[in-house]
Amino acid sequence: MGSIRFRLRFFLVLFISVLILGIVGFMVVEGFGFIEALYFSIVTIATVGYGDVHPVTQAGRLLAIFLIALGVGTFLGVVANATEIMLARREHESRLKNLNMVIGVFFSEVGTSLLAALSEQDPGLERIRGDLVVKGTWKDDDFSEVSNRLRSYVYDLTVGTTDLSEMKSFLGEKRDFLLRLLENPSLLEHEKFTDLLRAVFHLAEELESREDITGLPDADRQHLGGDMKRVYGLLMHQWLDYMHYLKTSYPYLFSLAVRKNPFDPAASPIVRG
Numbered sequence: 001m002g003s004i005r006f007r008l009r010f011f012l013v014l015f016i017s018v019l020i021l022g023i024v025g026f027m028v029v030e031g032f033g034f035i036e037a038l039y040f041s042i043v044t045i046a047t048v049g050y051g052d053v054h055p056v057t058q059a060g061r062l063l064a065i066f067l068i069a070l071g072v073g074t075f076l077g078v079v080a081n082a083t084e085i086m087l088a089r090r091e092h093e094s095r096l097k098n099l100n101m102v103i104g105v106f107f108s109e110v111g112t113s114l115l116a117a118l119s120e121q122d123p124g125l126e127r128i129r130g131d132l133v134v135k136g137t138w139k140d141d142d143f144s145e146v147s148n149r150l151r152s153y154v155y156d157l158t159v160g161t162t163d164l165s166e167m168k169s170f171l172g173e174k175r176d177f178l179l180r181l182l183e184n185p186s187l188l189e190h191e192k193f194t195d196l197l198r199a200v201f202h203l204a205e206e207l208e209s210r211e212d213i214t215g216l217p218d219a220d221r222q223h224l225g226g227d228m229k230r231v232y233g234l235l236m237h238q239w240l241d242y243m244h245y246l247k248t249s250y251p252y253l254f255s256l257a258v259r260k261n262p263f264d265p266a267a268s269p270i271v272r273g
Helices: 002-029 034-046 058-119 125-132 140-151 161-173 175-182 185-189 191-208 218-249 251-259
Strands: none
Touching: 002 034, 002 058, 034 058, 058 161, 058 175, 058 185, 058 191, 058 218, 125 140, 140 218, 161 175, 161 191, 161 218, 175 191, 185 191, 191 218, 218 251
């Protein structure tokens, strides 16, 4: 996209330069006024033909030939690159929409439940719980403020043997699903979500590689706790970004996500008015 924009700027500068040259040239050699010279230059460059006005001097005809030879190429270059930018932007928007569908499936199948399970082990959750109870009245600024506050939050988890066993069982059931998501080419468009998936899949592999999760030494449990904290932090930010996206693009999906908010103790999918 950057190279296309560079080419468009180049052709625009060249086109404007040719246009200015044509205007000044016709004003000098043909004695046209500014508007008449502008009109004649554009008609010449666009090769739409002459009607009521045409060059009458030898110099004017030579200038017209020069404008046609150079101006047509620059004009077509502007049109072609502008069209390419519009098509590229449309394609990018389509890929981004598909990616957000993938993110939505991830939260439906894994993300929301995983976030709820990890947040239960966060001893400092009550300090930020109020910030995470997303409301239907939230604006862009509200999401930005909460996102900024979360950057300074120290993610910590108190991990017990039972928590590790339940996490191993849950992620083991979702292993194939996570693997299919990682193979999705759309993920190349979203580095943060890709990092989150890799962190979740790594945690699943770490847990799966341990046959007995109950007798682990403290050092190993701390290692697994670090993997879980990494997932927790990445998941928290991605969840907030996804909620913002739903609020902006899909209000009906946002409504259900708000009613299933894992941080809201009173959350319920049932609409009570």
